[in-house]
Amino acid sequence: MPHHSTPPSSADLETIAAAAFADIPEELRRYAADVIIRVEDFPDEEVEREMDLESPFDLLGLYCGTAQDIHAFGGVPSAVD
Numbered sequence: 312m313p314h315h316s317t318p319p320s321s322a323d324l325e326t327i328a329a330a331a332f333a334d335i336p337e338e339l340r341r342y343a344a345d346v347i348i349r350v351e352d353f354p355d356e357e358v359e360r361e362m363d364l365e366s367p368f369d370l371l372g373l374y375c376g377t378a379q380d381i382h383a384f385g386g387v388p389s390a391v392d
Contacts (some may be wrong), residue, residue, distance in 0.1 A: 354373065358370070
């Protein structure tokens, strides 16, 4: 991974994410085929408030969706899942 003296651009992050995803063995990667990775500069105000963040820099990643062990059999997935 290249060293960045400045924050990576959106294109850099896309390249890094694609390379990391490609490194996952195929037998595992196929289970993540529908995963959407979205990069935002900062969490929105609602997330900051709900998570009681002192600073928007406190949050480095966030999964939004239903945990796999809670999914109902045959249920309709949420927009993220």
